[in-house]
Amino acid sequence: MKKLINSSDALNVIKNGDTLLVGGFGLSGTPLTLLDEIAESDKTDLTVVSNNLGEAGRGLGKLLLAGNLKKAVGSYFTTNRDAVEAWNNGNLEIELVPQGTLAEAIRCGGAGIGGFYTRTAVGTKIAEGKEEKVIDGERYILEKAIKGDVAIIKSLKADTLGNLIYDHTARNFNPLMATAAKTVIAEVDEIVEAGEIDPHQVVTPHLFVDYVVESKYVKKGGVYIESI
Amino acid sequence: MSQSNRIKIAKRVVEELPEGAVVNLGVGIPTLIPDYLDGKKVYLQSENGLLGIGPTPDEENVNMDLISASKKPITMDTGASLFDSADSFVIIRGGHVDAAVLGALQVDRYGEIANWAVPGKSILGVGGAMDLVAGAKKIIIASTHQAKNHQPKLVEKLTFPSSGIRKAEMLVTEHAVFKFTDDGPVLIEKLSDISMSELRDITGAEFKEKIKL
Numbered sequence: 001m002k003k004l005i006n007s008s009d010a011l012n013v014i015k016n017g018d019t020l021l022v023g024g025f026g027l028s029g030t031p032l033t034l035l036d037e038i039a040e041s042d043k044t045d046l047t048v049v050s051n052n053l054g055e056a057g058r059g060l061g062k063l064l065l066a067g068n069l070k071k072a073v074g075s076y077f078t079t080n081r082d083a084v085e086a087w088n089n090g091n092l093e094i095e096l097v098p099q100g101t102l103a104e105a106i107r108c109g110g111a112g113i114g115g116f117y118t119r120t121a122v123g124t125k126i127a128e129g130k131e132e133k134v135i136d137g138e139r140y141i142l143e144k145a146i147k148g149d150v151a152i153i154k155s156l157k158a159d160t161l162g163n164l165i166y167d168h169t170a171r172n173f174n175p176l177m178a179t180a181a182k183t184v185i186a187e188v189d190e191i192v193e194a195g196e197i198d199p200h201q202v203v204t205p206h207l208f209v210d211y212v213v214e215s216k217y218v219k220k221g222g223v224y225i226e227s228i
Numbered sequence: 229m230s231q232s233n234r235i236k237i238a239k240r241v242v243e244e245l246p247e248g249a250v251v252n253l254g255v256g257i258p259t260l261i262p263d264y265l266d267g268k269k270v271y272l273q274s275e276n277g278l279l280g281i282g283p284t285p286d287e288e289n290v291n292m293d294l295i296s297a298s299k300k301p302i303t304m305d306t307g308a309s310l311f312d313s314a315d316s317f318v319i320i321r322g323g324h325v326d327a328a329v330l331g332a333l334q335v336d337r338y339g340e341i342a343n344w345a346v347p348g349k350s351i352l353g354v355g356g357a358m359d360l361v362a363g364a365k366k367i368i369i370a371s372t373h374q375a376k377n378h379q380p381k382l383v384e385k386l387t388f389p390s391s392g393i394r395k396a397e398m399l400v401t402e403h404a405v406f407k408f409t410d411d412g413p414v415l416i417e418k419l420s421d422i423s424m425s426e427l428r429d430i431t432g433a434e435f436k437e438k439i440k441l
Contacts (some may be wrong), residue, residue, distance in 0.1 A: 025276040025313075026299040028292055051313075078353035079299075088350060096352065099275060100317030100359030107314040119362040120321060123393035125351070126358065139393065156293075168310060169277045170293035175312045203312075222290035222301065 001160040001191065007033045007213045011041050013183050014150050017070075018043075021106065021148035021177040022050040022060060026079075029170035030059045031154040031187035032224060033216045039066040047071040049106070049146055051099060051173060053083040064092065073146070075099035098126065101143050103176060108145035110179025115144040151181035154215070155204070158188040159195070162209035163202045171203065178208040185211045189219075233372070233402035239264045240400050240419060241329055241370050249326035250279065250319075252360055254343070255298055256331035257370040271305075273325060275356040277316050280308030297356065320356065321363035328364035330357070330396075332371050333388045334381055337433040339395030339408030341369065342388035351389070361392040373401035373430060380432030382406065382413060403427055406435060414438050 014020065024030030035054075038046075039062035046068050053072050054060035063069050064082050071093035077083040086092035097105070098120050108116055117140035121127050131142040153174040155164040164186055166174060178184050186209050218227040238260035245251055245261075251270045253261055262272065262281070272281035275297045282303035285291075290301040304310075311319075319325060334342040341361055345351040361367065371381050382399060399406045404427060405417040413435040418427070424437070 026295070028276075028295055028299070076353040076355045078350075084350050084352055087352060094352060096354055098354050098358040099313070099356040100321050100363075103313035103317050104321075118321065119392075119394070121358045121392060122362070124358060124390050125345070126354065166310075168291065168294040168304075169274070171310060171312050172276050173313045176314050219291075219293075221288075223292050 001212070003162050003209065003212045004191070005211045005213060007037050007187070007216065010034055010152070010185050010211065010213055011037055011043070013185070013211070014038065014043055014046075016043055017045045018149040019047040019049065019147075021146075021151040021181050022048050023151070023153035023172065023174035023177050024054075024059065025051050025169065025172040027054060027059045027224070029154050029166065029172045029174050030054065031152045031185075031215075032059060034152045034185060034187050034213060035059055035062060036216070038068055039063050041068070043068050045070040047073065049073040049102075049148060051102065052076050053080045056080050056082045071095065073097060073102075075102050096126065102146070103173060105143055105146040106173065106176040106180045109147040110176060113145055115142055117142055146180065148177070148181035149183070151177040151184045153177050153184065153186050155186050155188045157190045157192060157197065158186060158209070158212050159192050159197050159206070161194045162186070162206035162212055163194070163197055164188070164204035164209060165197055165201050166203055175204050178204045183210050184208055185213060187213045187215050189215050234260060235264065236402055236419060237370050237400050240405065241368055242266065242268060244368055244398065245270050245327055250324065252320065252325045252328045252364065254328065254330035254357070254360070258329040258331060259298065261329060273316075273319060274302070275313075275316050275320060277311050277313060278304065278308060279311075279319070280305035282308070317356070317359055320359050323363055323365055325360070325364045327366045327368060328360045329368045329370050330360065332369045332381060333375070334383050334386050335369050335371075335396060335399055336386045337382070337384055337412040338410070339397065339399075340386060340393065341367070341391045341396055342386045343391050345389040347388060358392050361394050367394070367396040369396045369399040371399065371401055373403045380430060383432035384434070412436065
């Protein structure tokens with residue numbers, strides 16, 4: 001399979017200072033193997049765009065502790081006490097974005113759209129400094145699209161071309177992120193032959209996926225644990 | 229706040245949900261609602277990408293890739309569907325959720341909501357709160373009448389950061405049901421034996437009465 005690489009090779013496409021789009025909602029749909037590789041590397045000044053910053057010491061939380069991060073863009077950081085502490089100490093920049101705005105900004109980033117007007121957050125602190133426009137009598141604010149240098153996403157299954165399907169609510173931001181970065185690396189639980197995934201079921205068509213990495217995590221009792 | 233009062237609030241909110249409605253539940257008291265639907269069929273939407281939340285799974289059927297927006301394991305109801313985060317917020321922001329039941333830190337006399345940030349604390353989480361406030365067809369606030377420090381939740385003017393200019397339609401507490409109008413809150417139902425003067429004492433905004441007998 002042409003796109004299949006080792007997880008450590010993924011580090012070759014990530015440069016210091018890059019913006020990474022990282023799939024997941026909490027730890028579900030998060031590329032844990034790829035994040036482990038980054039946390040063990042000397043990558044610095046990364047900006048990550050992800051709904052959360054994992055949990056304390058898990059997922060993206062590892063990158064925070066390892067010192068890989070400069071900035072986090074997402075909707076909810078309160079549940080990772082390390083992120084709150086790092087922000088309070090001035091060790092991490094945070095840009096808070098409403099969850100729906102985050103999703104749409106990434107969708108636009110992948111769809112060739114520069115930004116969009118939304119009613120979400122009009123009249124709140126999050127709207128401060130943003131252009132406001134009245135459309136058909138309703139107030140909207142302008143939100144810019146989000147794009148990444150590299151997207152690292154998690155899928156349940158890839159075929160040998162790179163078509164992807166997802167596990168239940170682990171889909172979340174992953175299909176959007178697959179469209180919105182220059183290079184896309186998908187961590188997958190399983191690889192099957194092209195043709196084995198019913199085309200009706202494919203969520204991310206293969207053209208969006210540059211590289212595929214096999215996950216080193218397996219699920220036991222419904223929870224991911226490291227297998228190697 | 230006793231659990232029985234929280235359940236009372238949840239049950240009263242259920243009366244407001246039309247059969248077959250698409251409903252999004254926020255954290256706190258709203259999470260009790262699935263247990264008190266009493267046979268009413270509603271379709272629960274979860275902003276991380278599911279329509280049709282089923283009952284909580286037993287331990288051997290937990291899949292941490294099938295979770296609620298509170299990141300708790302769930303199951304799928306018959307006829308459930310899965311989608312990505314952008315489509316999930318098409319549903320929410322686009323006005324396709326019939327009712328959002330949300331908790332609140334404060335609600336002002338016109339129904340403007342503060343439910344995401346506390347002044348003086350690190351403001352590091354908003355999640356889907358502002359999208360729901362902006363987009364749900366109907367917003368019902370399910371909340372205790374007072375905060376833990378006995379400050380009223382219903383206030384003349386918000387002192388906590390607003391969640392958006394869109395107003396809630398209704399507030400349900402353990403003592404009362406209020407509807408919000410352009411003239412301020414209207415008490416439409418009392419849910420406890422509290423006297424009217426006591427109720428006014430523990431409520432932070434003037435309100436009118438239009439109680440159905």
